[in-house]
Amino acid sequence: MSDLQRLTAHHAPALLRFERENRAYFARSVPDRGDDYFAQFDARHAALLAEQAAGGCHFHVLVDDDGEVLGRFNLVDVADSGADLGYRVAERAAGRGVATTGVRQVCDLARDAYGLNRLTAAATLDNPASLAVLRRAGFTPVGEVLLDGRPGLQHVRELAG
Incomplete structure (x- = not known):
């Protein structure tokens, strides 16, 4: 069982563990955060x-029954009733529908709790799992982008009321 929670100060130790344990795994598909991050x-x-707290972003963690972080699901650059979605899931949870479930839950929160009407998200072409998550969660590709020099697709999801 897992629970999507709004990020708080008490999540810090588990979140740091999540980032450290999955650093090499994440670096295979997204740029490494670098040593300064840690x-x-x-x-x-x-x-x-x-x-x-200022309302510019909405950060979430998906935690298991032991309080360990399985994933991060973030809405950033909130403006004009929209935001950009970013997410990452622990290697141990990959391939089990965790990312799709988390993205769907964050989309619901974006609409119902934060009053957003539109989300954007991007994924590199060499990350088929992330592209599939976006497609399963109702995002539509709208154009090509470069993500840290790598070709990708920009996606949009309109959040119907």
């Missing part, structure tokens, strides 16, 4: 919470 994690976490 060295400055506490300050970075506090800054994210401040940004969330």
Whole structure:
């Protein structure tokens, strides 16, 4: 069983563990966060919470029954009733529908709790799993993009009321 929760200060230790344990796995499909991310994690976490409190972003973690983080699902750059979606799922949870479920739940929150009407998301062409998650969660490809120099697809999902 898992639970999607809004990011809080108490998630910091589990979130840091999640990022460390999955660093090499994530680096296969997205740019590495770099050593500074881990060295400055506490300050970075506090800054994210401040940004969330100001309403510019909505950060979420999917946690298991033991409080361990299975994934992150974030809505960033909130403006004009829209936001950009980003997510990552632990290697141990990959291939089990966790990403699709989490993305769908965040889409519902975006519409119902945050009053958003439109989400955008992008994935690189060499990340077919992420492209499939977006498709299963109701996103439509709208154009090609470069993500850190790698070709990708930009997607949109309109959030009907």
